[in-house]
Amino acid sequence: MLAHSCHGDSRKPVLVMLHGFLGSKNDWDTLIPDLLPHFYCICIDLPGHGQSPALAPGLSGFERVASAIQTTLSSLSIERYHLLGYSLGGRIALHLAQAYPDNLLSLSLESSHPGLQSAAERENRAHSDHAWSEKLSSLSIESFLSQWYLQGVFAELTESKRQALILKRSNNNSEALLTVFEPTSLSKQEDLWLLPSQLQLPCHYFVGKDDSKFSALASRWASLTNIRVHTIAGAGHNAHLASPALFCRQLIKHLIEDVQ
Numbered sequence: 001m002l003a004h005s006c007h008g009d010s011r012k013p014v015l016v017m018l019h020g021f022l023g024s025k026n027d028w029d030t031l032i033p034d035l036l037p038h039f040y041c042i043c044i045d046l047p048g049h050g051q052s053p054a055l056a057p058g059l060s061g062f063e064r065v066a067s068a069i070q071t072t073l074s075s076l077s078i079e080r081y082h083l084l085g086y087s088l089g090g091r092i093a094l095h096l097a098q099a100y101p102d103n104l105l106s107l108s109l110e111s112s113h114p115g116l117q118s119a120a121e122r123e124n125r126a127h128s129d130h131a132w133s134e135k136l137s138s139l140s141i142e143s144f145l146s147q148w149y150l151q152g153v154f155a156e157l158t159e160s161k162r163q164a165l166i167l168k169r170s171n172n173n174s175e176a177l178l179t180v181f182e183p184t185s186l187s188k189q190e191d192l193w194l195l196p197s198q199l200q201l202p203c204h205y206f207v208g209k210d211d212s213k214f215s216a217l218a219s220r221w222a223s224l225t226n227i228r229v230h231t232i233a234g235a236g237h238n239a240h241l242a243s244p245a246l247f248c249r250q251l252i253k254h255l256i257e258d259v260q
Contacts (some may be wrong), residue, residue, distance in 0.1 A: 012039055
């Protein structure tokens with residue numbers, strides 16, 4: 001079973017929250033007070049993160065993680081739930097929705113990729129992720145994080161915010177992270193661009209207005225399928241961190257509208 005925290009009234013609709021790479025269930029703490037009037041929140045540590053165990057070896061990393069999440073929820077007697085995932089957590093949420101569609105009330109993704117569509121793209125990403133894996137295994141966690149947060153997707157971070165993130169993430173265990181990093185690489189992810197149209201439930205995509213890469217991806221995705229895109233002003237790749245109040249207002253508004 002995966003480490004988790006439960007917040008609020010269990011009689012309310014359940015909202016399951018999945019953090020991104022290097023994060024933990026505590027990443028959602030600033031959102032919880034605004035969500036509690038509407039939802040029973042369950043925040044889960046992904047394998048290799050926080051207090052959860054490392055990911056055991058096996059064939060499909062995404063299937064193993066999705067199964068571990070569903071097993072954890074079943075142990076809590078959770079039958080149906082809204083699902084929210086950020087970045088890696090969103091990519092895992094897509095696979096969870098694909099594997100267990102009858103358990104979901106809605107699917108909400110934040111800054112998450114639906115999958116690469118060519119062999120060349122997957123090969124290039126596999127090489128890139130393997131290089132990062134080598135760094136994760138050979139550098140100190142602080143040195144790895146210093147390089148990780150220099151990537152273009154984090155360009156909106158000020159130097160003080162970058163250093164704060166490095167400090168916050170430096171309690172991660174490199175060996176545990178390695179068990180999940182390449183097995184859940186974008187290069188190994190299925191092409192799930194059309195999944196929202198195959199699901200009989202509301203699908204939402206939240207993206208920071210300043211995240212040009214994922215804003216373009218969101219627009220393309222919305223043109224292909226029935227996913228609804230919601231832009232968060234004043235935010236980049238991690239919208240719920242940059243603008244937690246606005247993110248919560250939009251999330252609550254759309255999830256409540258879905259059931260009316």
